[in-house]
Amino acid sequence: xxxxxxxxxxxxxxxxxxxxxxxxxxxxxxxxxxxxxxxxxxxxxxxxxxxxxxxxxxxxxxxxxxxxxxxxxxxxxxxxxxxxxxxxxxxxxxxxxxxxxxxxxxxxxxxxxxxxxxxxxxxxxxxxxxxxxxxxxxxxxxxxxxxxxxxxxxxxxxxxxxxxxxxxxxxxxxxxxxxxxxxxxxxxxxxxxxxxxxxxxxxxxxxxxxxxxxxxxxxxxxxxxxxxxxxxxxxxxxxxxxxxxxxxxxxxxxxxxxxxxxxxxxxxxxxxxxxxxxxxxxxxxxxxxxxxxxxxxxxxxxxxxxxxxxxxxxxxxxxxxxxxxxxxxxxxxxxxxxxxxxxxxxxxxxxxxxxxxx
Ligand code: KG4
Ligand code: ZN
Numbered sequence: 001x002x003x004x005x006x007x008x009x010x011x012x013x014x015x016x017x018x019x020x021x022x023x024x025x026x027x028x029x030x031x032x033x034x035x036x037x038x039x040x041x042x043x044x045x046x047x048x049x050x051x052x053x054x055x056x057x058x059x060x061x062x063x064x065x066x067x068x069x070x071x072x073x074x075x076x077x078x079x080x081x082x083x084x085x086x087x088x089x090x091x092x093x094x095x096x097x098x099x100x101x102x103x104x105x106x107x108x109x110x111x112x113x114x115x116x117x118x119x120x121x122x123x124x125x126x127x128x129x130x131x132x133x134x135x136x137x138x139x140x141x142x143x144x145x146x147x148x149x150x151x152x153x154x155x156x157x158x159x160x161x162x163x164x165x166x167x168x169x170x171x172x173x174x175x176x177x178x179x180x181x182x183x184x185x186x187x188x189x190x191x192x193x194x195x196x197x198x199x200x201x202x203x204x205x206x207x208x209x210x211x212x213x214x215x216x217x218x219x220x221x222x223x224x225x226x227x228x229x230x231x232x233x234x235x236x237x238x239x240x241x242x243x244x245x246x247x248x249x250x251x252x253x254x255x256x257x258x259x260x261x262x263x264x265x266x267x268x269x270x271x272x273x274x275x276x277x278x279x280x281x282x283x284x285x286x287x288x289x290x291x292x293x294x295x296x297x298x299x300x301x302x303x304x305x306x307x308x309x310x311x312x313x314x315x316x317x318x319x320x321x322x323x324x325x326x327x328x329x330x331x332x333x334x335x336x337x338x339x340x341x342x343x344x345x346x347x348x349x350x351x352x353x354x355x356x357x358x
Contacts, residue, residue, distance in 0.1 A: 015034050015035055016034070016035055016089040016090070016333055016336065016337065017032060017033075017034055017040075017083055017087050017088055017089050018032070018033050018034075018036075018088070018089060018090050018091070018092050018122075018329040018330075018332045018333045018336065019031075019032060019074070019077070019078075019088050019090075019091045019092070019113070019329065020032075020033060020091075020092045020093070020124075020325035020326065020327075020328035020329025020330070020332055021070070021074065021091065021092070021093040021094070021106045021109060021110050021325055021328065022093075022094045022106060022126070022323060022324060022325040022327075022328045023063075023066040023070065023094065023098075023102050023103060023105045023106030024094045024096075024097070024098025024099065024102060024103050024106070024126045024323065025057055025062065025098055025099060025102060025152070025153075025323055026046070026047040026048065026050075026051055026057045026062050026065075026102075026323075027044050027045065027046055027047065027322070027323040027324070028044075028045040028047070028065065028066050028069040028070055028073050029042070029043060029044045029045070029073065029323065029324050029325035029326075029328075030043050030070070030073045030074040030076070030077035030325050031043065031077055031324065031325035031326040031328070031329045032077055032078065032080075032081035032083050032329065033136075033326055033329035033330045033332075033333060035333060036135075036136075036163070036330045036331070036333035036334050037135070037136060037137060037138065037139070037330065038137075039136060039137070039326045039329075039330070040080070040081035040082070040083065041076075041077045041078075041079075041080035041081040041083075042077070042319065042320075042324055042325060042326040043073050043076045043077045043080060043325075044322075044323070044324055044325075045069045045073050047061070047062060047065045048192070048193065050062075050065055051192070052191075052192050055186060055192055056182075056192075057099070059099040059100075059101050059102060060101065062099060062101070062102045063099070063101035063102045063104070063105055066102055066105035066106065067105055070105060070106065070109050071109075074109070074113075077325070085113075085117055088117065088119055089119065089120075089336070090119055090120040090121070090122050090332065090333075090336045090341075091110045091113050091114050091117075091119055091120070091121055091122065091332075092110075092122040092123075092124050092328050092329050092331070092332020092333070092335070092336070093106050093107055093109075093110035093121070093122070093123065093124065093328065093332075093346075094106060094107075094124050094125075094126045094129070094328050095107050095123040095124070095125075095342075095346055095347065095348050095349065096123075096125055096126065096348065096349040096350070096351065096352055096353065097125070097126060097127065097153070097154075097349065097350055097351050097352040098126055098153075098348070098350065099350070100348050100349070100350050103348035103349075104348045107346055107347070107348050110346075111344050111346060114344065115344060120336060120341050121341065121342045121343070121344070121346060122332045122335045122336045122340065122341060122342060123335075123340075123342040123346055124328045124331050124332050124335065125352055125353045126323075126328075126352070127149060127151075127154050127156065127352050128166055128331060128352075128353070129327040129328050129330070129331045130149045130151060130154075130289040130290045130316075130327060131147040131149050131158050131160055131166055131287070131289055132160075132163055132289075132327060132330060132331040132334075133289040133316035133320040133321070133324075133326075133327040133330070134147075134287035134288060134289050134314040134315060134316045135163070135287070135314070135330070136316070136317070136320055136326060136327065136330050137317065138314065141162075141163075142285050142287055142312065142314045143160055143161060143162050143163075143285075144159070144160060144161050144162075144283050144285065145160050145283060145285040145286060145287045145314075146158070146159060146160075146169075146274060146277045146278045146281060146283050146285070146286050146287070147159075147160045147166070147286075147287045147288075147289065148270060148273075148274045148286065148287070148288050148289075148293075148302070149288075149289050149290045149293075150176070150177040150178060150270065150288075150289075150290040150291070150292035150293055150298075151176060151177075151178050151290035151291045151292060152176060152178035152179055152182065152193075152195075152291055152292075153176050153178070153179070154171070154172070154176050154290065154352075155171065155172040155176045155177045155178075155224045155226070155270075155292075156168060156169075156170065156171045156172070157169040157170040157171075157222050157273060157274065157277045158355075159277075159281055159283065160287070162334075163331060163334035163335075163338075164334055164335060164338050164340065166355060167355060168355035169222045169277050169281075170221065170222025170223045170224065170273065170277070171223060171224065172223065172224040172225065172226060173217070173223050173224065173225050174225050174226065174227040175225075175226040175227045175230060176226070177224070177226055177266055177270065177292045178195055178290070178291050178292045179226070180226035180227075180229060180230050180266060181194045181195040181198050181263075181266070181292065182194035182195065183230050184198060184229075184230055184233050184259075184262050185197045185198050187230070187233055187234050187237055187247075188201070188233075188237065188247070188255055188258060188259060189247055189248075189255075190255075190259070195291065195292055195294070195295065196294070198259045198262065198263055199263065199295050199296065199297065201255055201256050201259035201260075202256065202259040202260035202262075202263045202297065203256075203260075204252070204253070204256040204260075205253075205255075205256030205257040205258070205259055205260030205261070206256075206257050206260055206261070207260040207261055207263065207264035208261065208264070209257035209258070209260065209261050210236060210257060210258060210261035210262075211261070212229050212232050212233065212236075212261055212262055212265040213228055213229055213232055213265065214265055214268050214269050214272075215228045215229065215269065216269065216272065216273075220276075221273075222273055222276065222277055224269065224270075224273065226266065226269075229262065229265055229266065233258065233262055236258065237250070237258065263295070263297060264297075267295075267297060267298050267301050267302075270298065270302070271301060271302055271305045274286060274302065274305075275305055275309065278309070278311055279309075284310070284311050284312060285311065285312040285313070285314070286302065286306050286311050286312070286313050286314075287313075287314045287315070287316075288302055288313070288314070288315040288316065289315070289316040289320070289321065289327075290316075290321060291321055291322045291323070292321075293315055293316055293321040294318050294321040294322060299315045302315070303315070
């Protein structure tokens with residue numbers, strides 16, 4: 001454990017320095033963030049190579065890798081920021097939602113450092129941190145905003161009044177958007193993780209080549225469903241296979257057309273629902289976060305939709321889209337200053353915090 005020695009009381013300072021720790025899935029990450037906006041370091045050790053051959057994250061492998069790497073990742077975050085443990089004001093850690101064996105590694109490390117250094121502990125909800133991530137680095141907070149959060153495990157629309165005031169407007173009823181990207185990439189024989197591979201393949205394709213379904217769940221619904229489009233891609237590929245001899249006989253151009261058409265269908269649904277949420281709420285700012293927000297076609301299409309309706313738009317910068325501890329430390333700062341402190345019996349949970357629907 002880095003700097004594992006009792007510290008003197010935290011010297012009062014005008015700045016609050018937060019150490020963030022994130023181990024909810026397959027990224028081991030630690031970050032130092034000042035006052036919720038200034039990222040001094042953000043170290044992310046990806047485990048993607050360990051999980052690739054299984055085509056998904058294996059919880060047992062993830063938690064073992066977190067154990068092996070977390071100490072060094074925390075030390076690197078402190079060194080990279082040029083911050084000593086004595087300067088840390090509080091320790092923020094993801095404790096939900098995620099893979100419990102993976103979450104417990106970060107939670108245990110955070111509790112240990114909180115006790116050893118005598119610093120407050122702050123629990124952070126991973127999805128709420130994704131929702132906050134577009135605000136990192138902005139001098140003027142973007143709230144109130146409609147937040148579209150698209151990740152491997154979640155697809156949600158939020159009404160965000162402030163860092164700690166977030167209300168769920170809609171969520172996926174089956175697959176998350178990122179999960180659909182990953183599953184379709186598997187169907188198309190592309191690599192893992194699927195999102196970046198689909199995006200790469202789609203660049204050479206025609207987004208109007210195949211008319212995949214846009215599932216809206218009714219004209220007023222802010223919920224999502226992406227399992228139908230995944231099945232439609234599967235049937236389409238099988239159909240192509242009967243006439244041309246199987247997936248391996250699909251030309252790179254056909255594959256690119258399918259990838260581009262799938263991506264466009266998902267983006268169309270995401271944009272229509274986000275615009276509906278903005279219109280209905282009267283909120284004039286839209287923010288975008290989560291792993292799928294790294295997708296450049298989604299970013300520019302949502303931005304164009306916002307511009308055409310006179311809405312402000314802020315996407316999380318790509319480094320803060322996929323899982324990272326900077327967003328945990330950044331939201332942790334606001335939870336800390338609002339007095340939401342955790343105790344040393346903090347536990348980890350697979351589900352997110354219950355957020356009321358509007
Ligand atoms: O937020 P994240 O790192 O982890 C979760 O909290 O789930 O999101 C990971 C998801 C994966 O499904 C991955 O395929 C997707 O984000 N993703 C993308 C892109 N980069 C990552 N999806 C579409 N286009 C991308 N460029
Ligand atoms: Zn995430």
